[in-house]
Amino acid sequence: MGGLLRSAFSVNMPPNCPNLEAREDDEWIEVPVAYDTDVEYDYSIIEEDVTYKKLLEASEEKLYEGCINFSKLSFLLHLFHLKCMNHWSIESFNMLLKLILYAFPQILDFPSSYYYSKKMIKDLGLGYEKIDACPNNCMLYWGEFLKKDKCHVFGTSRWKKTKDRGNIVSDQGTDTCKKGVPAKVMRYFPLIPRLKRIYMSLETAEDMRWHDTERLGEDDKKILRHPSDGLAWKAFDERHSDFALDPRCVRLGLASDGFNPYRLMNTTYSTWLVMLIPYNLPPWLCMKPSSFILSTLIPGKSSPKNDIDVYLQPLVHELKLLWTGVEAFDAFAREKFNLRAALLWNINDFPGYLMLSGLSIKDHPYRCQGDKFCEKFGTNEWVKAPSLPSGTDILRQQEKVKHVYGKSKAPPKKRQRGHDDDDDVQDESDFGTKRSIFFDLVYWEHNLLRHILDVMHIEKNVSENILGTLLSMDKSRDSRNDREALEAWRINSHLWLSTNPNGGECMPQLRLPLLCLWRRRRGS
Incomplete structure (x- = not known):
């Protein structure tokens, strides 16, 4: 517990700190400091000292x-750890505390409820912020809009609607009710305190230098064993040489996906989370769950889709501050330093790629115009492949897109035949769906690799769709639209399509070729 508290409050200070002195075992112990009332002090530091002592x-x-x-x-922290690992409810935690106090009356001044227990350990830090959001995903009540009561896009109230005794629906937050219940609340976990905490620990502060110190021979550098061996990392260091000079500067990756927190397959609910991965750590540590940094929890029954940028505003704001740098303490070097961090890339599946990048993932229009190219089937194409657009080119194109965040009242466009009917796919213009919020970062447009597709995730989805079609499960892709698309793509319709015009269950004519193709891929 002593080591945990010293790391949490940066007590592992260098020798020039006035309130610490060295012991024979090379540890630093605290020396009481008498504060002079005639001198101006940083009272936040004084308050932190009081918290540490408590x-x-x-x-x-x-x-x-x-x-x-x-x-x-320590006993209270063990109880909280068991609560989290075994998913205890607050009520069950309260019942356990009451039982402990009743069975062991010699335990004095111990918290008797979850509320008082939380108050006792909250000073360890690393909490989260509750940020009210518009239920239509239009805006956050944060920053300049912190004290607003209505959405500035559609005028939607910030507060939930409640019924009074006369069953009259009214909005909370009016003159009669100063503070109501927010209609939607996002949880944001600040990034800067978490990065500072990494360097406050002696062990993790040393591990964050691994990508720079643990280099092998010249031949081994050609092997891709860590992101620092890749071209994207090296190109970033070459362009931002001042950032690369200090190995303590943090390189981050971002991943986002939706999940159902209720574990019920028959309940449609999509909560989205945003995770950050610090790539400074060695390979056997950076991908461990304990190394992941939870950044944002976005509630809601459905995906935020393109409006996810609204919820990323606090994170992007902190990333801007971290590009300039914030003061932090390095427990390994026992010195203060300028902590900087940069976001190198995002890792997502196709729907997440659409949401975060604003680029198109739909099929090209030519896919449904095979009849115009039928004469060239089987011939060679000698035209050079088009060059890949740079981040600057994409930014120039996306700036032409006028996207209004929030759920508009316009009816959705009808989907064309042959297009994916995924709920997360949206209508797009020639330049994409929006200008990605990550272009607010001054270095983002120059990153060599901005978005990475999660291959294992995509393979899982494709496998589920194939098996669902073969076994006529919920994720079957055998529908009337799919069969018409196969005909449009000139796939052997008399073999692959059944004669049932209404689709329905997967007929043997479709199931058998898919099964043979699947077995051939597996080599069986």
Whole structure:
């Protein structure tokens, strides 16, 4: 517990700090400091010192007289760990605390409920912020809009609608109710304190240098064993040489996806999370769940789609600050330094790629115009492949797109035959769906690799669709639109399509060729 508190409050200070002194075992111990009332101090630091001393007392106070295994603070942290690992409810946690206090009356001044327990350990830091959001995904009540009561796009109220005693529906947040219940709340986990905490620990601060210190011979550098061996990393370092000079500068990757928190397949609910991965760590650590940084939790029954940029505003704001740098303490070097960080790329499946990049993932219009190219089937194409557009080219194109965040009242366009009917796919213009918020980062347009497709995730989805079609499951792709698309693409319709005009279950004529193709791919 002592080591945890020292790391959390940066007590591993260098020798020139006035309130610490060295012991014989090379540890630094705190020396009481008398504050002069005539001198101006940074009272946030003084308050932090008081908090540290309070937690230190709790960590040294025995759980009960004669207890040698637990202090009050360590026992409480163990209980919270069990609650999280086993998904205890708050009510069950309260019942356990009451039982412990009833069975062991010698435990004095121990919190009797989840609320008081949370108050005791919240000073360890690394909490999260609740940010109200418009239920239509138009805006966040954050920054300059913090005190607004209505959405500035469609005028939707910030608060939930409630019924009074006369069953009259009214909006909370009016003059009669100063603070109502928000209609939608996003959870944001600040990034800067978490990166600072990484460098406050002696072990993790040393691991964050691995990509620079643990280099092998010249022949081994040709092997791609870490993102630092890739061209995208090297191109970034070459362009931003001042950033690359300090190996402590953090390189981040971002991943986002939706999930159903209720574990019910018959309930449609899509909560989206945004995760960050620090790539400074060695390969056996950076992809461990304990190394992931949870950034944002976006609630809602459906995907935010293109409006995900609204919820990424706090993260992008912190990334801008981290590009310039913030003051942090390095426990390994025992010195303060300028902590900088940069986002190198995003990792997503196809729907997530559409949402974060604003680029098109739909089929090209030529895909449904095979009759115009039928004469060239079987011939060679000698025209050079088009050059890949740079980030600057994409930014120039996306700036022409006028996208209004939020759910518009315009009816959705009818989908054309042969196009994917995924719920996450949206109508797009020639330049994409929007200007990605990541272009607000000054370095983003020059990144060599901005978006990465999660191959394993995509293979999983494709496999589920194939098996669902073969076994007539929920994820079957055997519908009337799919069969008409096969005819449009001139796939052997008399073999692949059944005679049932209404689609329905997968007929043997479609199931058998798919099964043979699947077996051939597996080599069986």
